[in-house]
Amino acid sequence: MTTxxxxxxxxxxxxxxxFIGRPNVGKSTLMNALVGTKVxxxxxxxxxxxxxxxxxxxxxxxxxxxxxxxGLHKPRTLLGERLDSLxxxxxxxxxxxxxxxxxxQPIGPGDxxxxxxxxxxxxxxxxAIVTKTDLVPPERVAEQLAAVSELGDFADxxxxxxxxxxxxxxxxxxxIRHLPEGPPLYPEGDLTDEPEQILVAELIxxxxxxxxxxxxxHSIAVVVDEMPPREGRDDLIDVYAHLFVERPSQKGIxxxxxxxxxxxxxxRARTQIEALLGTKxxxxxxxxxxxxxxxxxxxxxxxxxxx
Numbered sequence: 001m002t003t004x005x006x007x008x009x010x011x012x013x014x015x016x017x018x019f020i021g022r023p024n025v026g027k028s029t030l031m032n033a034l035v036g037t038k039v040x041x042x043x044x045x046x047x048x049x050x051x052x053x054x055x056x057x058x059x060x061x062x063x064x065x066x067x068x069x070x071g072l073h074k075p076r077t078l079l080g081e082r083l084d085s086l087x088x089x090x091x092x093x094x095x096x097x098x099x100x101x102x103x104x105q106p107i108g109p110g111d112x113x114x115x116x117x118x119x120x121x122x123x124x125x126x127x128a129i130v131t132k133t134d135l136v137p138p139e140r141v142a143e144q145l146a147a148v149s150e151l152g153d154f155a156d157x158x159x160x161x162x163x164x165x166x167x168x169x170x171x172x173x174x175x176i177r178h179l180p181e182g183p184p185l186y187p188e189g190d191l192t193d194e195p196e197q198i199l200v201a202e203l204i205x206x207x208x209x210x211x212x213x214x215x216x217x218h219s220i221a222v223v224v225d226e227m228p229p230r231e232g233r234d235d236l237i238d239v240y241a242h243l244f245v246e247r248p249s250q251k252g253i254x255x256x257x258x259x260x261x262x263x264x265x266x267x268r269a270r271t272q273i274e275a276l277l278g279t280k281x282x283x284x285x286x287x288x289x290x291x292x293x294x295x296x297x298x299x300x301x302x303x304x305x306x307x
Contacts, residue, residue: 011061015179016093018067019129020118021100022110026131026162030100031055031068033162034172035191056186062176063184067094096155096178097126098171103144103159104135107151115151125155125178129171134161197224200273204241204285207269208254219246220254221293221303236280239273244290244303254287262287 019027035055057064099118101111118126128148133141141159149157156174160167192199201222208220221244230236243265245251255262262285270283293299 011181012183013062013176013179014064014182014185015095016065016067017096017098017175017179018094019098019100020114021102021131022108022114025100025102027100028068029162030098030129030131030160030168030171031066033165033168034064034066037191055192056190057172058188059172059176062179063186064172064176064179065185066175092121092124094124095180096175097121097124098175099126099128099152099154100131101128101144101148101151102132102135103130103141104132107144107147111151119152126152127171127174127178128152128154128157130157130159132161132163133159133166134164196277197227199276200224200227200239201241203272203276204243204265204269204283207265207272208243210265210268219250219294220244221290223303230282236282237277238282238284240284241286243285243287244293245287246290246292246294248289251287251289 019031021027032055034057036057055066055068057066097118099114101107128151130141130144130148136144145157145159148154155178158167158171158174160171162168201224204224205220205222208222223242223244225240225242227237227239230238243254245254253261254265256264266283266285269285270281273281273283290296290299290303293303
């Protein structure tokens with residue numbers, strides 16, 4: 001196995017890039033495509049990403065660590081403020097920034113707001129990435145590229161589609177071009193530095209997000225309490241997890257009639273968790289109310305969202 005520090009000759013590059021954009025522009029899907037496997041959850045719901053998830057891209061001549069950030073937006077809760085703070089601190093810690101703008105939506109106030117934020121990041125190159133090109137005809141992509149070019153002074157502007165794979169490799173090439181020379185930062189084979197319990201919690205939250213009412217996605221948090229191997233079994237892991245919502249009425253929605261919806265969430269999540277862990281999983285899901293947790297500093301800390 002290659003360990004950090006072995007690949008030092010021949011102009012090897014390594015470093016960090018982050019994706020920034022308003023919510024639901026395809027940042028997590030693009031990161032997963034670059035890494036080649038699922039390390040960040042995706043959803044049609046905005047503001048799915050709540051952590052700075054790191055995905056590791058291994059190339060023969062480079063190691064690119066992509067930081068997928070929450071969507072930058074005008075916060076309405078303490079959670080929102082902490083997520084925005086996380087994004088801004090990440091911008092100061094990376095070697096290159098990927099500014100994601102979707103091809104299928106007109107440039108809006110959110111994109112202009114982020115472009116202004118990026119204009120204040122003086123020393124870090126910014127690559128503008130027009131995502132979701134598979135959803136629109138070529139002429140619309142051309143129009144969006146022209147519109148994006150007017151938002152700022154970018155090192156490069158590139159269209160891509162994470163779904164179809166169109167120019168995903170090129171996005172990686174352009175990001176790597178801006179990395180400093182240096183040895184690998186992670187061992188070869190590592191695809192993320194996220195703890196397994198965090199990844200499992202995120203997969204459960206992804207399953208819970210499917211088909212819920214509009215007011216629910218932001219109110220769902222998941223904590224994995226423990227993940228012990230089953231005693232006497234080397235082929236089974238017991239996962240005990242809590243889904244937290246903010247109000248008793250939301251608890252009823254998550255559980256569903258006679259528990260049907262929670263069973264469905266468990267079935268979908270278990271399939272993903274077994275693929276992640278490479279073993280059979282028994283999944284025990286409980287639903288609890290943490291009243292107004294998005295606005296409560298103590299509860300935010302309990303759920304893993306720190307200052």
